[in-house]
Amino acid sequence: MLLYWLDLIGVAVFAISGVFVAAHSNLDLLGGLALAALTAIGGGTLRDVLLNRHPIFWVRDARYLLVILVAAALAMVYVAFLPPPGYGFLIADALGLALFAISGAQIAEAEGFPSLVVIMMGTMTGTAGGMLRDVMSARVPLIFQQDLYATAAIAGIVAYLVLQKLGAPRSLAVVTGVAVILLMRLLAVVWGAHLPRLHAIT
Template identity: 85%
Template sequence: MLLYLLDLIGVAVFAVSGVLVAARSNMDLLGGLALAALTAIGGGTLRDVLLNRHPIFWVRDTRYLLVILLAAALTMVYIAFFPPPGHSLLIVDALGLALFAISGAQIAQAQGLSWLIVVLMGAMTGTAGGMLRDVMSARVPLIFQQDLYATAAIAGIVVYLMLQKLGAHRAVAVSLGVAVILFMRWLAVACGAHLPRLHVTFP
């Protein structure tokens, strides 16, 4: 149930981010809905294909699509009357990244895969939808910018797995894993934290 709730909340949050990006790109209503869906289910779809999980999660359970429609519609109505806060996209994107990274890791973990694959599947679940959203709206994907994005997802998943290994309750491990991702995204946005850059001098 915890995994299912994380997935549904993550879908809703990423759908909101898709609509916000569509609005900033001056897309129409259909474009906004398409971008919301692509952002919300893109990473999970890629994960399910690679893990050979069929039918894909949103085909098996259409409540995911209903959540996307509802979240997108409510966001469209809101931004039609009120301007979204300045950092709203970064906030919902960070929350979606955290929720999807941990839920994706749990899905891979439930299949008995190695910890490395669990980390990769979780990070991909959290980042792929946002990457597709940014590419389709002609934006530089956040994952390619000089801040902590995929790194935050990986760190949160590793913390989640370590706590599970130490015997922590799953809800505690999930909560702290999500908190680590959100904290690292805050460091990146508010403090400009980033990984060291490569410095290479070519002849």
């Protein structure tokens, strides 16, 4: 149940971030809904395809689509009267990244895959939807920018797995993993924290 609720909350948060981006890009209502759905289920869809999980999660459970519709509608009402908050998109994206990365890792873990695959699937679940959102709205994807993004997802998933190996309660491991990702993303947003840059030798 914890995994299921994490997934639903992540879908709602990413759908909201999709609407915020659509509003910044001056898309119409249909464009906003499409961007919300692409952001919310893009990463999980790719994960299920690669892990051969059929039917895909939102086909099996239409409540995911209902959550997208409700979250997108509420976000559209908000932006109809107020401008999208300056940091609102980044905060929503950070929370969605944290929730999806850990839930994606749990799904791969439950399928019995090794830790490296769990890390990869969790990171992809958290980042692929946002990357598709940014590409479709002609933005440079956050994952390709200099601040911490995929790195934050990897760090949070590793923290989750380590706590699991040490025998910590699953709920504590989940909360810690989410917190690590969220804090690293917020540090990157507020203080511009990033990995060292590559410099070619000339």
